[in-house]
Each structure stands twice: as structure tokens, then as C-alpha cells.
Amino acid sequence: MDKMQRDSGECRCIDKYIFGRVPPESRACPEPSRRAFRRVGPYTASPRDPHPPLGGLSVPVPRAGDKFVDGKHFFKCFGRAIFSVFIYLSSIHTVSYGQVSVRGIVADAESRKSLPHVSVTITNSNRGTVAYENGYFALTVKDQDSLLVTSVGYKKIRIATRDVRDTIWMKQEVVNLSEITVSPGKLKHRTRLGNVSGKSRIAIAGMHQIAYRIDHGPAHGELEVLYFFFQTTLNKEIRATTRVRLRIYENEDGRPGRDLLPHDIIVDLDGKQRELAYDIARYRIQIPDNGLFIGLDFLGKLNDQGKFIPYDKLYRPINLRLDCTDTSTPHTLQRSFGTDWFETTLHTRDGRVKPIDAKIGARIVY
Numbered sequence: 459m460d461k462m463q464r465d466s467g468e469c470r471c472i473d474k475y476i477f478g479r480v481p482p483e484s485r486a487c488p489e490p491s492r493r494a495f496r497r498v499g500p501y502t503a504s505p506r507d508p509h510p511p512l513g514g515l516s517v518p519v520p521r522a523g524d525k526f527v528d529g530k531h532f533f534k535c536f537g538r539a540i541f542s543v544f545i546y547l548s549s550i551h552t553v554s555y556g557q558v559s560v561r562g563i564v565a566d567a568e569s570r571k572s573l574p575h576v577s578v579t580i581t582n583s584n585r586g587t588v589a590y591e592n593g594y595f596a597l598t599v600k601d602q603d604s605l606l607v608t609s610v611g612y613k614k615i616r617i618a619t620r621d622v623r624d625t626i627w628m629k630q631e632v633v634n635l636s637e638i639t640v641s642p643g644k645l646k647h648r649t650r651l652g653n654v655s656g657k658s659r660i661a662i663a664g665m666h667q668i669a670y671r672i673d674h675g676p677a678h679g680e681l682e683v684l685y686f687f688f689q690t691t692l693n694k695e696i697r698a699t700t701r702v703r704l705r706i707y708e709n710e711d712g713r714p715g716r717d718l719l720p721h722d723i724i725v726d727l728d729g730k731q732r733e734l735a736y737d738i739a740r741y742r743i744q745i746p747d748n749g750l751f752i753g754l755d756f757l758g759k760l761n762d763q764g765k766f767i768p769y770d771k772l773y774r775p776i777n778l779r780l781d782c783t784d785t786s787t788p789h790t791l792q793r794s795f796g797t798d799w800f801e802t803t804l805h806t807r808d809g810r811v812k813p814i815d816a817k818i819g820a821r822i823v824y
Contacts, residue, residue, distance in 0.1 A: 560622050561596040564589050564607060567627035574766075575703060575724060575757050576609040576628070577666075579796035581616070586666070586795030588757050588768035597770075606796060610703070611721040651675050651745075652752070652819025654685050656783030659814060660804055661689035663779035665792040666769065669707060669714045669753030669799070670818035672789075674745055679824040681706070681743045684752055686734040687781040687817035688727070699760040700727045700778040704736060706743060707751040713799050714751040714791065718743055726760065727778060745822065751791075752818055781817040788813035 564576040572593030579586030580597065581604045589595040599605075599619045607615040612628040651672050662668070684704060704723040707714035719741065727734060743750075756778075758768040782790075782802070791799040804812045 557598050557600055558619070559596065560599050560605070560619050561594070562622055562624055562626055563593040564595065564609070564626045564628060565593055566612075567629045573609055573612070573628060575701075575722060575768075576607060577755070577795070579606045579608075580604075581606050581796050583796045584794040585770075587770040590768060591766050595768075609722065610705070610717050610719055647676070648682065648821055648823050649676065649679075650685075650819055650821050652685070653783060653785075653789070653815045653817050654687075654819035656785075656815070656817065658687075658689070658781045658817070659783050661779035662782055662792070662802060662814075662816065663756075665756070666794045667705075667753060667755050668780060668790065668792045668802075668816055668818075669705065669751040670790050670816055671709065671712075671749055671751050672745060672820055673749045674747050675822045676824040679745050679822040680739070681741070681745065681752075681820050682737065682739045682823040683821040684734075684736045684738060685817075685819045685821070686736075686754060688732055688734070689779045689781055690730055690732065698729050700729070701725070701757045701759065701766060702727060703755040703757055704738075705751075705753040705755060706738075707753065709746070709749045709751060714753065718750065724757070729778070731778075739823070752820060782814040783817060785813050785815040788815055790814070790816045790818070 564573045564578070565571060566573055574589060574591040574593060576589040576593065576595070577586065578589060578595045578597060580599055583603075585597070585599075587595055587597055597605075601620065603619045605615075605617050605619060605622065607617065607626055607628065609628060611630060613631045615626060615628060617626065652670060684706075702725055704719075704725060705714075706718040708716045708718060710716070723736070723738075725734065725736065756769055758766055761767055782804075788801050788803075790802040792802050793799045802814055802816065804814045806812060
């Protein structure tokens with residue numbers, strides 16, 4: 459019998475586990491008096507699959523009382539294992555070199571209360587996160603990165619990561635609604651604007667922010683109700699309550715600009731919800747001549763215990779998606795955290811790129 463098959467396959471040189479190959483015959487393990495090696499850790503070797511999985515490296519070690527025919531050979535093999543572990547840990551250190559963890563709490567500078575759902579993004583990147591309900595956030599950043607901290611109703615803050623302390627204080631921003639609202643006589647007529655009746659083509663998800671441009675409507679028309687249409691996943695295991703933030707922006711050169719809402723509007727959407735109609739008549743926001751943008755931010759989801767779990771770059775919304783339709787004149791823009799706004803498109807199987815529009819609209823009263 460071959461030396462490598464002794465003891466019913468229990469004795470194997472460590473080289474096979476570490477380097478994925480059978481050692482030469484001259485380096486085969488000697489036959490021990492009893493079972494000389496055992497594996498530690500969650501992985502269990504088998505004759506068909508003796509190799510440990512990536513990240514699950516385990517090292518054979520002697521049991522108490524085991525006897526070895528050749529102790530010198532054992533320490534030689536064990537030394538190779540220690541060296542391999544050292545190389546593995548060094549590679550991990552190389553990947554994370556130059557990165558630091560930034561964490562803190564975002565709070566109101568006047569009331570001293572923590573602010574939930576604040577967007578904390580790494581400038582000019584698609585990385586970022588959303589603060590928890592207690593204002594806490596955490597990000598892995600590079601030394602030279604800077605953060606952009608934003609929340610509806612507050613002034614934006616740009617801060618270098620090296621200057622982040624335990625608390626980031628935000629100051630409220632006064633929105634002058636007199637510039638965008640009117641108070642005519644009694645409003646009697648209603649109409650819908652936007653993409654509210656098109657045939658669904660596909661659904662999109664994974665972006666942090668989506669906005670739809672509403673062109674100017676009737677004279678003195680005010681926003682009364684916002685409409686959003688969704689598709690839910692068929693996988694019941696990932697259905698969850700999704701938390702979103704509604705947004706209304708000024709139109710600044712075809713891109714979403716300043717927020718027109720004075721504060722956050724947070725809505726929790728059930729995993730089976732297909733449509734959201736939200737009444738904003740109390741804000742009396744008039745559509746300017748150059749139009750405005752209506753959108754939403756995907757903030758996170760609620761787990762089975764009702765705890766808010768924020769989205770970040772690696773954890774994107776897939777349990778709730780926005781309905782989209784074909785279009786020849788695109789109105790929908792999207793972005794992921796610190797990136798620029800870009801048009802929403804569909805890449806077909808034949809290589810074509812087609813514009814699509816999210817099913818977002820509004821009811822106007824005038």
C-alpha cells in the first residue's frame with residue numbers, strides 16, 4: 459500500500475492542505491503509532507475533498523498523548539504551516555493598508571439631539587451610508603478621503619476624514635417657501651403630470667437616489683399628491699419593509715438642485731406594496747416655469763425585529779424596485795451616494811442602450 463494511503467487516509471502531509479498538491483514520495487508522512495494528526499476548525503476533511511476552503515485555513519495539530527515516529531519531520535511540516543498562515547495574514551493587511559474606520563454621531567447643533575437617516579457619503583465616489591435612528595454611522599475610508607454629510611432641512615457639511623470627531627453638528631437651513639408657493643383664490647381643478655400611466659417595462663433597484671423631472675404645468679399649479687409605483691420581489695424570504703425618504707428638488711440646469719421641502723418625509727413601505735400616494739398639499743409648493751424634480755432615497759429596511767438597517771455600497775435595496783417604462787424623452791436620473799446624476803437606461807441583449815423612465819408623477823391642483 460502506498461504510504462499516502464496509510465491509516466485509512468488519516469495521515470497526510472501538511473503540504474497537501476496548504477499548497478493543494480501531494481508531496482513527493484520522499485516527503486511522505488511516516489506512519490504513526492496512532493492517529494497522528496487531527497484538523498481543527500469548522501472544516502472537516504474527507505478523502506474526496508481534503509482541501510480547506512478559502513478563508514477557512516486550519517492547521518493539523520497533535521493530540522495529547524500521540525506518538526510520532528519522526529518528530530523532526532512533524533516540526534518541519536508544522537513550520538511550513540506557520541509560514542503559510544503568515545503569508546495569508548500579510549495579504550489581508552496589504553488589502554486594508556491605508557484605510558481607516560470613521561464613526562460618529564450626527565446631531566442638531568441647536569437642540570443637541572441626534573439626527574436619524576442622515577446621508578454620509580465619501581466625496582466623488584459611490585461609497586457611503588445612512589445614519590441609524592440614533593444618528594450613529596460608520597464607514598471605512600482612505601486617509602485622503604473627505605465626507606459629505608447631508609440631510610433635508612440642514613446645511614451640507616464637507617469634512618476631511620481626519621477631522622471627524624465623535625459628533626458632527628448640523629445647522630438648520632431655512633427654506634424660503636415664498637419663492638416657490640403662491641396663494642391665489644380657491645383652487646378647483648386637478649390634473650396629473652409625470653409618468654403615471656405608462657406600461658411597465660422593467661424595474662430598477664440598487665441606486666441610493668432616483669429623481670424624475672416634472673415639466674411646468676398649469677399656471678399657478680401646486681403639487682397636491684406624489685405618486686410612486688413599485689414592483690415587489692417574488693422571493694418571500696427577502697421581502698421586507700423598506701424605508702424611503704421623499705424628495706422635491708429645484709431644477710438646476712437639468713439636474714436636481716436645492717431641496718424644496720423644509721424637513722424629512724420618511725415613509726415605510728410594506729414588502730407587498732405596489733403604489734405610494736403621498737399628500738403634500740399642506741406645503742403648497744408651486745411648480746416653477748422650468749419644472750422641478752420629484753424623487754426618493756432608498757434608506758434601508760426594517761428587519762424582523764423592527765430594527766432599521768441602513769443601506770450602503772455593499773448592501774443595496776433589492777426587496778423593492780421602481781417600475782419603469784420605455785421613453786423617447788428621458789426624465790429620470792439616478793445616482794449612488796457621492797456620484798453625479800446620470801440618466802436611467804436599459805442595456806438590451808443585442809447591445810443597445812435604451813432610455814427608460816421611472817413611474818413617478820404628481821397630481822396638480824390649480
